[in-house]
Amino acid sequence: MRLFSFATAEKRAEYLWVLRAFDSARAAYVVLLHADDVAEWIRRESGVEDPPLTAVDIGPLLDQLHQWGVLERSYDGTRAATLAEYRNRHYVYQFSQAGFQAFRAVTGVLEARMDEAALSRLLLPELLADLRALAEANRGGDAERVYRTLRRLDAALTDMAARAAHFYLSLGDLVRTTEITPESFLAHKDALLAHMREFSTDLARFAPRLAEAIGEIEETGVDELVERAASCDERVLLSLAQRRADWRARWQGLRTWFVAADSVKPGDTESTEADRLREATMSAIAAVLSLLRRVTETRRGGVSRESALRHLAGWFTAAPSADSAHALFDAVFGLGRPRHLAMEHPDADIIPATRSWWDAPPLEISRTLAETGRTPSPGAPARIQRNDASIRRLRQSQLDAQRARAEAAKSLAAADLYDRELDEGETEVLLRLLDAASTAWVPVSGRVAGTTGSESGVTLTVSEHPGSTVVRTARGLLHLNNRKLEVRPGRARTPAAHGGRPDGGTR
Structure with a gap:
């Protein structure tokens, strides 16, 4: 976390100017920079003749960034024009690998637009x-x-x-x-x-x-x-x-x-x-439709959070005394609840925490809690009330429904749809397949192309047909105009070699 110190330091704006200069130079395939080079890059980025930072100001910033690990420092003797400069240890700097990632993370947050949110369907x-x-x-x-x-x-x-x-x-x-x-x-x-x-x-x-x-x-x-x-x-x-x-x-x-x-x-x-x-x-x-309903009802009824708060503010302004205002505040925001109602019995097996206080016997509280509102010592955490039997029953019922649907789908694909009457399970699977296939039923060049839908290991193919077709189901006759249905098992994969799903489809 020391790498991000430049983002919260007192001179964070100056540190960002320096690091952006290194980033611009890196984009131009210039890696090593001296303080004078950094000042020149800052002048180019700012577009003004008088740069916001000079080489004298940049030197201490570079040393501090090196101490944080954002920049790496090396000695370049080739830049020394005199013996004095050579003895003064002429330093050049470059991004460290971790420092560059830290800088990109900070700039990514600064440049991000939170309103640019979209689903990439293309x-x-x-x-x-x-x-x-x-x-x-x-x-x-x-x-x-x-x-x-x-x-x-x-x-x-x-x-x-x-x-x-x-x-x-x-x-x-x-x-x-x-x-x-x-x-x-x-x-x-x-x-x-x-x-x-x-x-x-x-x-x-x-x-x-x-x-x-x-x-x-x-x-x-x-x-x-x-x-x-x-x-x-x-x-x-x-x-x-x-x-x-x-x-x-x-x-x-x-x-x-x-x-x-x-x-x-x-x-x-x-x-x-x-x-x-x-x-x-x-x-x-x-959720958006629910929000739309809320907004519509708010505009139609004239009551919103803003109007309610304005009305409440008028009540506070019209309060005759400070005690009345405090009483109004306690009544509105519910801060006058007795403290002893939040206590629990030490033995949850005798009086569980889920029992209503109407039926539970009175609970003794300490004088410290009654007088000051402070708990004298921390109590034991409440015992978790779990209902594992109901969870197991629900899970078992889900598995049974999945197995029954899979068996019905297998039976549905075993024979032609038009040669028999479908039972209740097969009818439900067929309707689910039609629902999955209808979402992809789109016009193409003035005609409706065939489409498919997959469910429980079988695939339904909807194709064009010269006339109407009728499927006999347990719920009645299903008439399809110019459409023919065909249900077949999903194409088998090789699970041992590739771990594929038998049908390869989705709902």
Whole structure:
């Protein structure tokens, strides 16, 4: 933490001027700077003839930055023009590796704009194109292209995750804040809802394709992919084994975004990062709609936090005496609660903390607490009330529902939909598949192209049909106009070699 001392020092503005001069020189491939050189760079950056810092002022700043470890110092005898300068130990400075990272971290915070929050939905088609290019390069044995494409994929996915985290953090602050400006929110609500809705639709449409592209890459060989990427990695300070481990971890992280891991038990399913991101988007849309309802009701009713506080301030102003104002303050903010109500019985087994004080017997308190409000000695922490039996029952019911859904999906894909009547479980799975497929049902060139949806290890394909089709279900007849449904098991992967999910799809 000593590296960040320049950001909180008394002369922090001067230290930033000096370090920005080193950063500008570094961008121009000039590494070593003397105090005179730093002053010249500061003059160029400021754009004025009289620089804010001179070489005499910069010397002590450079020495202090060297003591903090931000700069490294070396002796350059070639700069000495006289014997006196040579004896005066002419120093030059440059960024230390850790010091440069500390400076970039501080400038990143200073230059960051907290209102620049967006979901990068345009990265999804680029990810799909790069995944297909990676499969082609790995199949052809082009190691350099594998390395470049894998690096680009890793950077793009990292950027998408960072943008999503920033977006939902900013959105959470907006939803939780109590200082809502109705005008600014109503001006941007349509763009915000359309942005999240488009991202959710694109994510649902591209997730099955991305999972399928990852499956094609795994068929070309993950071990060969990692070996080729590690062989072209230019981090020479890392051993080949370390580079292999790093690229394998990066590939696994990329894979978990769109392909779920194999379940331990049959019928169990695990959500992917893309599924969680889509669920977060849907939750954010619901939160924004709730906030919109609050803002609308506030504007319609005329009662807001601001008007309530102004009305309360009028009451304080009209209070006849200081005692009345104190009584009003205690009544409004609830600071007059008796202290003994916050006490707990020493033996929680006899009188648990969850029992209402209406039913609990009176509790003895010490004179120190009654007279001064201070606890005479710290008491034991309260015992945690857990209900493990209910937790186990809920978890078991979830697992049973997943297994039943998996069995229904398997039965649904075992025979043609139009030759039989679907039972309740098969009907529910079919409706869930239709819901997943309908999110990607978009017009293309004036016509609706076929689409797919995946659920519980099976894939539903919706294709065009000359006439209408009817599916008999336990809930009645399902009529589809110019559409035909086909349910088939998801394409099997090789779990032992690649750890793939059988269906490779997402909901």
